[in-house]
Amino acid sequence: MNDVARLARVALGTVSKVLNGDVTVKPELRARVLEAAETLRYQRNRIAASLRSRHTQTVGIVIPDILNTFYAEFVEKIENLAAEAGYTVLIVTTGEDSQQAKTRADTLIQRQVDGMIVIPPLDGSDMLMDLLGPDLPCVIVDRIAAENPYPSVAVDNIDAAYQGARYLLSLGHRHITLAVNSPNLWNTRERIIGFEQAMREAGAKADVRIVGMTVEDARISLSALFRGDERPTALFTANNLVTLGAIHAQHDCGIEIPAELSLLAFDDFEWLRLLRPAVSAMQQPIDQIAVETWRLMFQQIGKQPISLRHVRSGAQLMIRQSTAALVASGKKPSGKNPIGKKLGVM
Template identity: 30%
Template sequence: MSVSRVVNGSRRVSPEVERKVRAAIEKIGYQPNEAARVLKGTRSSVLGLIVPDLADPFFAGCCNAIQEAAWLAGYMTLMVASAHREELERRETEMMVQRHVAGLIVVAVGAHNDHFAAAQNKGVPLVALDRPIENVQSDTITVDNFKAAVRATEHLIGHQHREIVCVADDERIYTKFERVSGYSRAMKEANLAPRVCLVGAMTGSVEEQVSLHLGSKHPPTAIFAASNVVCTEILHYLREHSMSIPEDLALICFDDFSAATLVTPPITVIQQPLAELGQTATRMMLDRLQNAGGMPSTTIELKTRLVLRNSCGCSGANLEAEPRFSVS
């Protein structure tokens, strides 16, 4: 029994027993056969994880938390990136199913999700991270994108900004749609006209679109960036054009990122609870594995945190943040 627990990654083994078992395993060169485990009817000890971009700080932070939580529960993670391409995501999903993963935690990138439905039909449970999987019923963990965007926009309005532009890179994605909608709601409730600037291959680069708005009859005095990727490009543009933050243009970004506190002035952000997102996604998957088909799909929405720095116009005593996340 002790050997089985060590091989399967269980934490219910004393350090001394684990040391002896691993020494014996190394001596005889034993390698567990995952395929044989599945054929015997034993559930795989591998969780599949598919995200759009492993280099993105948001997805990287979530992946780290999932990997740690899975390891503590006795599972390894098989992690891949879809590069925001639906066809690649489809092939990766099929590969995961062929490798008999115990379950899939996914950040879906497209609207045609029959490959996820097919995985479910083959008995592979799904947990949707960051956004729901369109047209597929699954457990979902996300954040309060809409409410957070409302708070960020209201904060800029509180600094007497009236010409505020929201810059987003893909409104078709659930999270971006919610953030743009929250921004628009706050603007309308303040009797201000929303100005949404969508950037991408079809609409133009961040540089082109921001330049267009700044050259308009009513140039913006503030920008709400709907992601850290967009915010980084805006910072490059402002530096190249010798524009000062917040004197020439105030800025709030949805998503914290390492450079946000390294630039001058530091960037005010909506901070997402990355560790809690990853841990909750893993916990939902483990619950689903223990109660396969025995409970309805659930959706959990976590709270974000507005972190006030200098880019929005705050200074001194005004630099306060909402309470820190509590991660269990």
């Protein structure tokens, strides 16, 4: 380390800060240290360093499902941010099982992670909070609670759902269904609140349909809705798994988008843009959510003052071809509109 300091023309303490991921070091000094370390092929002894500092330079991530596109993108961004700061992430999944969440979070604790980023499972928040205790740095993401003992980061769910519903209302739709997975999740309850507020202000009935926690559950539930006598003219899906179920149901029932049904998704991903017609969506700012999550984690690990303990980010409406104005007569679209299509990959 002394050789690195000498070649980089910086103090030994600066080298230590850079190698320990301290973000307060000026970028030009950080670059000189890293260049010197690479030139000298310096290899840090992480075991010895962790014994001295009582830090392992690892952070645990607990998520319900790595196949969920939102969670997968979030983890990738956190992993990149952690690597830039000299940290490694350890990822475990809970499968929406609270007991499994407890077991796997305990495994991370036994590995002596420096902190934990948690997206809680369904009905598992309280159990996890009891396990983590007050001393382990922790950030709760996405599935926040009414009152969070730990710092938290999420989209402003109420406003996002409100804006999405207002957009569909502006197209002339009054019979709009919000399809959700489970009202037991706080973020889902907030989305219901925002949706109901917009519908109430417009003097329209708020139709909330609980469709289950899996794509298949959503497909079955929404297929039944589409085949019934009270099919809505617009569907607002509350997350990407529900959106997938809706697309399957739309294919099963031969519903044309947007001629017979306008579709608005909560969460935006590349595959929504690849479908034809492309799907309109409320886009969560995953980059911002990841950056704020890592900031809160790093401030806790470094025992720094925490600025803005609870972050709520705004969503952005992405208008594409899956949403359209209701026909002027006010009747349900007949399906004869030439722009209507079954969703498919281009």
